[in-house]
Amino acid sequence: MEYSFSNKVANLKASAIREILKFTAFPDVISFAAGNPAPEAFPAEEVKEITARVLAENPVAALQYSITEGYTPLRDTLKKRLASQSCYNSDIDDLIITSGGQQGNELSCKVFLNEGDTLICESPSFIGSINSFKSYNVNLVGVEMDSEGIDLEKLEEAIKSNKNVKIIYLIPNFQNPTGKCMSFERRKAVYELARKYDVMILEDNPYGEIRFAGEHIPSIKSLDTDGRVIYVGSFSKILAPGIRVGFVSAPKAVIQKIVVCKQVSDVHTNILAQIIADEFLNKYDIDSHLERIRAIYRSKCGLMLSEIDKNFSKKISVTRPQGGLFIWATLPEGCDMMGFCKKAVEAKVAVVPGTAFTIHETDPISSFRLNFSTPTDEQLVKGCEILGKMSKEMFD
Amino acid sequence: MEYSFSNKVANLKASAIREILKFTAFPDVISFAAGNPAPEAFPAEEVKEITARVLAENPVAALQYSITEGYTPLRDTLKKRLASQSCYNSDIDDLIITSGGQQGNELSCKVFLNEGDTLICESPSFIGSINSFKSYNVNLVGVEMDSEGIDLEKLEEAIKSNKNVKIIYLIPNFQNPTGKCMSFERRKAVYELARKYDVMILEDNPYGEIRFAGEHIPSIKSLDTDGRVIYVGSFSKILAPGIRVGFVSAPKAVIQKIVVCKQVSDVHTNILAQIIADEFLNKYDIDSHLERIRAIYRSKCGLMLSEIDKNFSKKISVTRPQGGLFIWATLPEGCDMMGFCKKAVEAKVAVVPGTAFTIHETDPISSFRLNFSTPTDEQLVKGCEILGKMSKEMFD
Numbered sequence: 001m002e003y004s005f006s007n008k009v010a011n012l013k014a015s016a017i018r019e020i021l022k023f024t025a026f027p028d029v030i031s032f033a034a035g036n037p038a039p040e041a042f043p044a045e046e047v048k049e050i051t052a053r054v055l056a057e058n059p060v061a062a063l064q065y066s067i068t069e070g071y072t073p074l075r076d077t078l079k080k081r082l083a084s085q086s087c088y089n090s091d092i093d094d095l096i097i098t099s100g101g102q103q104g105n106e107l108s109c110k111v112f113l114n115e116g117d118t119l120i121c122e123s124p125s126f127i128g129s130i131n132s133f134k135s136y137n138v139n140l141v142g143v144e145m146d147s148e149g150i151d152l153e154k155l156e157e158a159i160k161s162n163k164n165v166k167i168i169y170l171i172p173n174f175q176n177p178t179g180k181c182m183s184f185e186r187r188k189a190v191y192e193l194a195r196k197y198d199v200m201i202l203e204d205n206p207y208g209e210i211r212f213a214g215e216h217i218p219s220i221k222s223l224d225t226d227g228r229v230i231y232v233g234s235f236s237k238i239l240a241p242g243i244r245v246g247f248v249s250a251p252k253a254v255i256q257k258i259v260v261c262k263q264v265s266d267v268h269t270n271i272l273a274q275i276i277a278d279e280f281l282n283k284y285d286i287d288s289h290l291e292r293i294r295a296i297y298r299s300k301c302g303l304m305l306s307e308i309d310k311n312f313s314k315k316i317s318v319t320r321p322q323g324g325l326f327i328w329a330t331l332p333e334g335c336d337m338m339g340f341c342k343k344a345v346e347a348k349v350a351v352v353p354g355t356a357f358t359i360h361e362t363d364p365i366s367s368f369r370l371n372f373s374t375p376t377d378e379q380l381v382k383g384c385e386i387l388g389k390m391s392k393e394m395f396d
Numbered sequence: 397m398e399y400s401f402s403n404k405v406a407n408l409k410a411s412a413i414r415e416i417l418k419f420t421a422f423p424d425v426i427s428f429a430a431g432n433p434a435p436e437a438f439p440a441e442e443v444k445e446i447t448a449r450v451l452a453e454n455p456v457a458a459l460q461y462s463i464t465e466g467y468t469p470l471r472d473t474l475k476k477r478l479a480s481q482s483c484y485n486s487d488i489d490d491l492i493i494t495s496g497g498q499q500g501n502e503l504s505c506k507v508f509l510n511e512g513d514t515l516i517c518e519s520p521s522f523i524g525s526i527n528s529f530k531s532y533n534v535n536l537v538g539v540e541m542d543s544e545g546i547d548l549e550k551l552e553e554a555i556k557s558n559k560n561v562k563i564i565y566l567i568p569n570f571q572n573p574t575g576k577c578m579s580f581e582r583r584k585a586v587y588e589l590a591r592k593y594d595v596m597i598l599e600d601n602p603y604g605e606i607r608f609a610g611e612h613i614p615s616i617k618s619l620d621t622d623g624r625v626i627y628v629g630s631f632s633k634i635l636a637p638g639i640r641v642g643f644v645s646a647p648k649a650v651i652q653k654i655v656v657c658k659q660v661s662d663v664h665t666n667i668l669a670q671i672i673a674d675e676f677l678n679k680y681d682i683d684s685h686l687e688r689i690r691a692i693y694r695s696k697c698g699l700m701l702s703e704i705d706k707n708f709s710k711k712i713s714v715t716r717p718q719g720g721l722f723i724w725a726t727l728p729e730g731c732d733m734m735g736f737c738k739k740a741v742e743a744k745v746a747v748v749p750g751t752a753f754t755i756h757e758t759d760p761i762s763s764f765r766l767n768f769s770t771p772t773d774e775q776l777v778k779g780c781e782i783l784g785k786m787s788k789e790m791f792d
Binding site for chain 2: 044059261271272
């Protein structure tokens, strides 16, 4: 039988990363391709304790239908925590629990954009979000970045030259895939541009809590006086991604629409997972947990960077992230990036070619993404040696 | 700030049931308005055991990112179980785990329908699905039912008179809200109509496993030789709804598209919940568990029906369901159904007015929905007495 699929999904493809990840199933392949948090960062013992207690004391509350907005104690906990970070203002904002940050981004797009409306994002950007936006048939426009974040002139040009620009999507902290952190000046300037042209900002911050170097930079949300910033956060990197718990802090009218859309999607997020997240924030020392996680990533990122410095051809430049999970490596101009990535897999090291993160498949890119959170220290050393040897043979 | 929301959500309203349910928060209100499974039907002890074991033995597997298709052992378990019910054919079908059956219905709509395309459903139908379809701006057409299910002549007329009819959405077993069960003859005839006009069927079966009277009727999926039936199931009624685990069995090409759409929505369903569902099906006696649940609902439904017979005005007719959670009560023609429901809430009994389930808000309807799974036996007796007294005062 021939199926006639909607034009929303007819051209939507499974993430290119998934194809690469297939190779990583082979036990002899060192994977720098994943985006997984370090498993040793999961508070497994705490999750076990909480779950046992909750299912002993009040199993029905953890098993029955719940409300779409989310588990009220967790919402209250997050409101307080986000207020202390200036990411929630009780006068104008509300907060909803989502099934991962991804759902927060998806529903924000559904709520604001008609087919053909424009959403502007950094280029390159997170493949999951890009595909999510594409699945609503919006006009997706990528704007390149410099070392301080999205390029202001090009952003303004993109706003002016596209019709119905509704949302600017940004990952200001330790962006996926580049690891870049947007400067405070740039955040302020982007917010002013959004005001000037009356555009919403969708601020995706999955990595903000795992800054392991440098100074905290206030969120764009914290600058918002109009009610034009939608702030999306997640427990995936600070607790565990398998539980699929994220949240959105945004003006009340926006949250109201997201609630309606979530209600018709998955009704509510797994309730046991929400209770786990709430108890973990309240009954354990979250700050020392975060310090422990940051130390893990600081060490792994530092090790990968020093091995890159030691082994890679000097013609490859890399970002030096102060948080998050990723390093972005760029080959000399005119080099065959795809060829390099294929050769790497043949040599048993998987990296993600930059094409996986471009807005349009044909956008030129000569970079690839390296993940330092999932590999062991031995794998980080060994994998960088292999890539380094390859790079010197190819480029020196 | 004024927000310009997408036309998909601008007119989408929160479920009317939610408004009614607000009243049920008062402890002195007897609620026949919920759609919740009976809490005593949850296998709480088993969930506690499974969770403790899984989090002790392999916490990382339960906490790390997983694949969009779902936890492979659970998919294999369900494929076997559904194959034995003729709801999965390994030659043509594949299976994906979703975050509740609702997500299966939503993504099926997203995958097939462009804005303006037509989806036909029973009228009245499940409010969650109706709103889900509306959120994709499709042309939603309701077709009325008789005692055997959707009206065939009117269905054919609806297919012929609407453009781009892509999907017929049906809840053949113990339909929400009517409790009606579609006859086998009708299922065959609907399938033949779908073939004749080359339309897909979306078969939503959340209640099929809780038949407590009468004979099993084969699913429409079991009749499918073309690959035109998408079958959606759920653990909400047989295990617990709070875990948000459902599944879709459909032709491989369809599942492939649903996978891509789910990946950009919530990446994957909570993995611990999937492991719980799998272990529960494999390590416990699911058949005797289902017998225990069915006995609970058989008893509660029987009690409500006998109290209705004893108390209600004979001018109110009710369905006599053989499964599921709901009884559908219809007032004499020309009566003020909304007035009756409002008076009921004032008398401390909440029911859901039929308007909550009509396809368009203005469709005339003189019925209301009664739930028998959530109230206690005492509440069932007391609530029916109150409604009965009211009905006699109003109609006799």
